Amino acid sequence: MSIKIPFLSKQPKESDSLSEENAPNHVAIIMDGNGRWAQKRGLPRFAGHKEGVSTVNKIVKTAVKANVKVLTLYTFSTENWKRPKQEVEYILKLPKEFLHVYLPSLMENNVRIQTIGDFQALPSHTQEAVNYAKEKTKHNDGLILNFALNYGGRYEILKAVKQIVTEVKEDDIDMSSLDEETFSKYLYTTGVSDPDLLIRTGGECRLSNFMLWQMAYTEFWFTDKLWPEFTEETFYEALLAYQHRKRRYGGI
Numbered sequence: 001m002s003i004k005i006p007f008l009s010k011q012p013k014e015s016d017s018l019s020e021e022n023a024p025n026h027v028a029i030i031m032d033g034n035g036r037w038a039q040k041r042g043l044p045r046f047a048g049h050k051e052g053v054s055t056v057n058k059i060v061k062t063a064v065k066a067n068v069k070v071l072t073l074y075t076f077s078t079e080n081w082k083r084p085k086q087e088v089e090y091i092l093k094l095p096k097e098f099l100h101v102y103l104p105s106l107m108e109n110n111v112r113i114q115t116i117g118d119f120q121a122l123p124s125h126t127q128e129a130v131n132y133a134k135e136k137t138k139h140n141d142g143l144i145l146n147f148a149l150n151y152g153g154r155y156e157i158l159k160a161v162k163q164i165v166t167e168v169k170e171d172d173i174d175m176s177s178l179d180e181e182t183f184s185k186y187l188y189t190t191g192v193s194d195p196d197l198l199i200r201t202g203g204e205c206r207l208s209n210f211m212l213w214q215m216a217y218t219e220f221w222f223t224d225k226l227w228p229e230f231t232e233e234t235f236y237e238a239l240l241a242y243q244h245r246k247r248r249y250g251g252i
């Protein structure tokens with residue numbers, strides 16, 4: 001079944017319509033450009049992050065409509081702690097702000113909230129707000145909205161290796177049983193399929209230590225648009241581009 005894209009003025013060709021079965025199951029987004037959006041307007045950087053929050057809500061709703069099953073958003077990396085203290089404190093209050101405004105809409109849309117990253121290292125006010133939302137949405141079986149919070153790809157892999165070495169030493173697992181599928185169980189993303197499509201806004205074309213193991217076969221789609229400028233139309237553009245890619249998983 002094809003999904004009507006509200007922005008295509010002319011009647012879409014077959015190849016221009018987003019088919020439900022070809023929609024990416026899991027979309028990951030690096031939401032970059034918030035500070036630059038604010039600076040372009042002579043505003044303080046935190047105004048860009050605030051504007052970025054409303055874009056999150058807009059794109060979550062679009063992902064639900066586009067039949068995406070998992071949406072992972074890179075909201076705070078382990079490297080973000082290096083930013084000015086005031087900016088970090090502001091950003092770490094955004095989950096509470098977002099949930100205060102948008103949790104009712106997430107419930108209406110049957111969205112389940114999950115997180116990946118070193119969650120315990122976040123301030124207690126951030127943890128409390130997110131834990132409340134996880135609890136509130138845990139029975140929802142629609143879109144899985146996965147926030148990468150205090151997340152680092154290399155840290156995640158190293159943490160998994162250390163856990164495996166400990167279990168091998170304690171004879172809890174046998175090295176011969178260790179394959180890619182077993183290794184994946186030691187990552188934050190255990191039980192969640194790898195991203196089919198990565199979208200990065202803000203013009204940079206790099207992974208920035210995001211889901212390094214999981215994105216071995218992910219299609220990448222980059223845009224110069226800054227995250228606050230990212231619209232439902234741009235999201236559909238990325239989904240259509242994905243649909244036109246031929247995925248080989250290393251084959252021919």
Ligand SMILES: CCc1cc(N2CCCCCC2)n2ncc(-c3ccc(F)cc3)c2n1
Nearest residue numbers: 031049052053075076092094095098130147
């Ligand atoms: C803690 C870092 C952070 C930054 C952030 N930004 C700043 C970075 C990118 C632009 C979007 C706005 N958002 N936006 C929503 C959340 C959020 C996180 C968890 C949750 F359960 C609900 C909402 C968020 N979290």
